[in-house]
Amino acid sequence: xxxxxxxxxxxxxxxxxxxxxxxxxxxxxxxxxxxxxxxxxxxxxxxxxxxxxxxxxxxxxxxxxxxxxxxxxxxxxxxxxxxxxxxxxxxxxxxxxxxxxxxxxxxxxxxxxxxxxxxxxxxxxxxxxxxxxxxxxxxxxxxxxxxxxxxxxxxxxxxxxxxxxxxxxxxxxxxxxxxxxxxxxxxxxxxxxxxxxxxxxxxxxxxxxxxxxxxxxxxxxxxxxxxxxxxxxxxxxxxxxxxxxxxxxxxxxxxxxxxxxxxxxxxxxxxxxxxxxxxxxxxxxxxxxxxxxxxxxxxxxxxxxxxxxxxxxxxxxxxxxxxxxxxxxxxxxxxxxxxxxxxxxxxxxxxxxxxx
Ligand code: CP3
Numbered sequence: 264x265x266x267x268x269x270x271x272x273x274x275x276x277x278x279x280x281x282x283x284x285x286x287x288x289x290x291x292x293x294x295x296x297x298x299x300x301x302x303x304x305x306x307x308x309x310x311x312x313x314x315x316x317x318x319x320x321x322x323x324x325x326x327x328x329x330x331x332x333x334x335x336x337x338x339x340x341x342x343x344x345x346x347x348x349x350x351x352x353x354x355x356x357x358x359x360x361x362x363x364x365x366x367x368x369x370x371x372x373x374x375x376x377x378x379x380x381x382x383x384x385x386x387x388x389x390x391x392x393x394x395x396x397x398x399x400x401x402x403x404x405x406x407x408x409x410x411x412x413x414x415x416x417x418x419x420x421x422x423x424x425x426x427x428x429x430x431x432x433x434x435x436x437x438x439x440x441x442x443x444x445x446x447x448x449x450x451x452x453x454x455x456x457x458x459x460x461x462x463x464x465x466x467x468x469x470x471x472x473x474x475x476x477x478x479x480x481x482x483x484x485x486x487x488x489x490x491x492x493x494x495x496x497x498x499x500x501x502x503x504x505x506x507x508x509x510x511x512x513x514x515x516x517x518x519x520x521x522x523x524x525x526x527x528x529x530x531x532x533x534x535x536x537x538x539x540x541x542x543x544x545x546x547x548x549x550x551x552x553x554x555x556x557x558x559x560x561x562x563x564x565x566x567x568x569x570x571x572x573x574x575x576x577x578x579x580x581x582x583x584x585x586x587x588x589x590x591x592x593x594x595x596x597x598x599x600x601x602x603x604x605x606x607x608x609x610x611x612x613x614x615x616x617x618x619x
Contacts, residue, residue: 277339279409279472282589283511283533283555284296291580291588293612294338296515296536297595297604298333299345302602305332316361321347323395330400334408336602337609341409341472342400346393346464348415348476351457352424354386369436371427375446383457390461394468401469412470414513415460416477417454417495421447433482440487451495460504467505473503474513474536481518488522493529500531512596513557517594527554539593543582552587559593560608566597568604576611 266354275281278292281367290400300306309329313319320326330345349367357380358370389396401410414420418436425435439447453491462473480492505507515536516526537546537558546556564575579590590612596605 277407277409277471279411279589282513283472283513285555285587288585290585290612290614291583291590292409292565293590293609294339294341294343295333295596296338296343298337298343299329300596301598302596302600302605303332303336304602305329305336316347317359320350321392321535322390323399324439326392326396327399327403330396331403334404337605338613339609340407341411342404342415343474344393344400344470346396346413346462347389348413348420348478349423350393351386351414351420351454351461354389354461355381355383355453355457357387357424366429367423369423369427372389372424372450375443375449377448378446378453381450381453383453383460385532386457387464390464394464397465397468397470409471410469411472411474411513412462412465413474413476414458416475416480416492416516417451417499418457418483418492419477419479419490420454420593421450422479424450427478433479436479437483440483440491444490447491451491455495455498455502459506462499462503463506465508466503470510472511472513474515475499475532477514477519479518480516480522481520485522488519489529492516492519493526496530497530498521504531513589515557524549534589536591537593543578543595549584551583555587555589556583557589557591559591562592562594562597562600565592565600565604565608568601568607572604572607573611576608582610 275284282292306329309325310319313322326345330342333339335344349359352369357389360368361437362368405409422433422436425439444451475496496514503512511533513534513536514530514532517538534555537556539559539561541559550556560575560579564572
């Protein structure tokens, strides 16, 4: 009688997917936040050709091109879609511009009554080129390279929508959080819906892993942190797990500090991005290896280079021994980073260089 082979779960072969599945690895997979960006001459050339940063985001061919540039140059284990967390407010109808040396500028939402101006129905019409870029990137990627899709976490996106720009004190968003929490919840609910729908489309177009960027997770007191940071992220991940159970989600709650403990369990995130202030010993004792961790080299160390960089990299490699760890920076790469330092970093992590 013919016997069927035993049913086996198919194990992923791509290094990033293997690490996210908790499988052993000889070295951590590596990619860098903002790996496509101004430190690369070919990025500056393509951006100039596109006209502006936003034109680049909405041009599927050029967005795919800049996504692939760092893969070709450095052989990273993952590509991250080239886009921005502020495309969602723009798709909802909010005015957005990126000004040279000033960063993003939005038409700030001044009160709860203005929330009705946001139109969740129209987002995909605007975001179509992003999904097309995802498809193009996926087709062009080497077999062992994973495509990461992403979105901003609702709280961080809301801070820009309410402030109208980047800020250090988040005065407007905090005024909503403390003075009109119901209105802030309404805005966050709109963002949860839009983000789920946006990420769903990214996965359908070819994204294999998702990352949620919560750049301003570290600015709220505990109660508000739970309500306005954790809860919307939990809702997004729960919905994504229903839609795409096999797609891992990395959460990056920058600056969350002591809130990191319990964050993965509270949100359902499969992995946790650590910013560069998180002590490695603490992460080992309190998060890892139960939680896969990502990070957390200081981007300025990559500007410094030399022995300081080599030491920082070795310390990170030793801390996790390549297990349940994704090598990354503790925040985005900065424009003044020398390309040769990135090359040095990749050699150090891949084990083809042991010192400088
Ligand atoms: O990581 C990648 O390579 C993927 C692309 C990506 C960008 N922004 C491209 C970008 C991703 C994942 C982001 C996320 C993002 N965008 C965040 C969260 C992560 C973080 O850095 O904290 C935030 C807060 C934004 C909003 C944003 N976009 C700001 C505040 C700025 C201005 C600051 C700056 O560096 O100029 C941007 C612009 C931006 N987004 C650039 C890039 C490559 C620089 C634009 C340029 O070419 O001039």
